[in-house]
Amino acid sequence: MDELQGRVAVITGGASGMGLAFAHRFAAAGMKVVLGDIEEPALDAAVAGLREGGAEVLGVRCDVSDADSVHALAAATEEAFGAAHVICLNAGVAGSGALHEQSLADWQWILGVNLMGVAHGISAFLPGLIERDEGHVVVTASVAGHTAYPGLGIYSATKHAASVIAETLYNELTSSGSKVGATALCPGFVDTGIFDSARNRPEHLTDTLPDLDTDEDRATREAFLEMIASEALKPDAVADLVHDAILDGTFWVFTDDRHVENITNRHAEIAGRRNPTEARAITEDALD
Numbered sequence: 001m002d003e004l005q006g007r008v009a010v011i012t013g014g015a016s017g018m019g020l021a022f023a024h025r026f027a028a029a030g031m032k033v034v035l036g037d038i039e040e041p042a043l044d045a046a047v048a049g050l051r052e053g054g055a056e057v058l059g060v061r062c063d064v065s066d067a068d069s070v071h072a073l074a075a076a077t078e079e080a081f082g083a084a085h086v087i088c089l090n091a092g093v094a095g096s097g098a099l100h101e102q103s104l105a106d107w108q109w110i111l112g113v114n115l116m117g118v119a120h121g122i123s124a125f126l127p128g129l130i131e132r133d134e135g136h137v138v139v140t141a142s143v144a145g146h147t148a149y150p151g152l153g154i155y156s157a158t159k160h161a162a163s164v165i166a167e168t169l170y171n172e173l174t175s176s177g178s179k180v181g182a183t184a185l186c187p188g189f190v191d192t193g194i195f196d197s198a199r200n201r202p203e204h205l206t207d208t209l210p211d212l213d214t215d216e217d218r219a220t221r222e223a224f225l226e227m228i229a230s231e232a233l234k235p236d237a238v239a240d241l242v243h244d245a246i247l248d249g250t251f252w253v254f255t256d257d258r259h260v261e262n263i264t265n266r267h268a269e270i271a272g273r274r275n276p277t278e279a280r281a282i283t284e285d286a287l288d
């Protein structure tokens with residue numbers, strides 16, 4: 001896209017973290033913003049904060065794991081501001097634990113938000129963008145969409161999927177000569193609420209398995225969270241990268257080089273038909 005001023009951005013998971021930072025960045029560029037989010041108090045606060053800054057903003061309570069809810073978000077956008085231009089499929093949740101310790105509810109919750117949320121967003125918004133032949137889709141994947149860290153299996157499965165959905169979309173758009181753009185955002189560590197994702201876990205998908213964490217696991221997690229608070233990138237910096245990628249048509253957006261070595265090693269192992277060597281959890285890797 002050449003111009004964002006006066007255009008409309010829709011951001012799922014827009015009430016906090018990176019999504020909220022996108023909203024502030026887009027509003028500063030003169031866009032109208034629509035936030036879709038499941039967490040109502042955070043959504044209300046986000047809308048109030050943006051309005052205070054003079055933004056034209058709409059907040060819609062939306063559960064991205066529910067197709068009807070995402071289609072209702074599209075309808076509310078159209079009614080309030082007309083056609084949407086920038087669609088950020090960003091809502092996400094994270095959970096961790098070895099695959100044999102995960103419940104089916106874990107799978108259903110994380111896949112429902114991170115994978116079906118993207119599918120629902122594409123189904124609700126992409127046909128309009130293609131028909132009008134303008135706009136940009138940003139899919140928030142992760143470095144977890146390029147790696148296979150132990151303990152992050154379900155989350156990584158959804159982020160590999162998000163990343164390849166975005167890449168397929170980019171290939172389809174370019175091969176058909178469409179003016180619609182696409183970006184895969186692959187953040188490393190960003191200081192957001194993602195590490196407290198269970199706050200939005202629905203009751204019908206409550207985890208029923210016992211907590212198998214040892215004291216050592218808990219201490220590692222605490223040290224990891226301290227590292228995130230002090231060292232991880234702030235969401236505003238990611239929002240600047242996303243803003244620029246939309247304007248200059250950049251597809252891959254990585255936020256730092258921290259995981260490059262693991263990603264490069266994995267690609268080399270696949271190309272050389274060698275067995276995987278990424279044997280450490282992401283939390284241990286981060287604390288080096």
Ligand SMILES: NC(=O)c1ccc[n+]([C@@H]2O[C@H](COP(=O)([O-])OP(=O)(O)OC[C@H]3O[C@@H](n4cnc5c(N)ncnc54)[C@H](O)[C@@H]3O)[C@@H](O)[C@H]2O)c1
Pocket residue numbers: 012013014015016017018019036037038039042062063064065090091092093094113140141142143186187188189190191192193194195197200
């Ligand atoms: N923070 C990181 O280090 C990091 C790294 C890589 C990728 N990501 C991805 O970034 C995206 C944004 O997360 P964040 O880090 O800003 O965390 P965050 O928790 O601050 O924001 C996520 C938002 O998604 C919303 N959400 C959760 N479930 C939802 C649902 N069912 N429907 C609608 N909204 C829902 C939450 O209420 C929240 O506002 C996610 O897709 C996450 O997987 C984060």
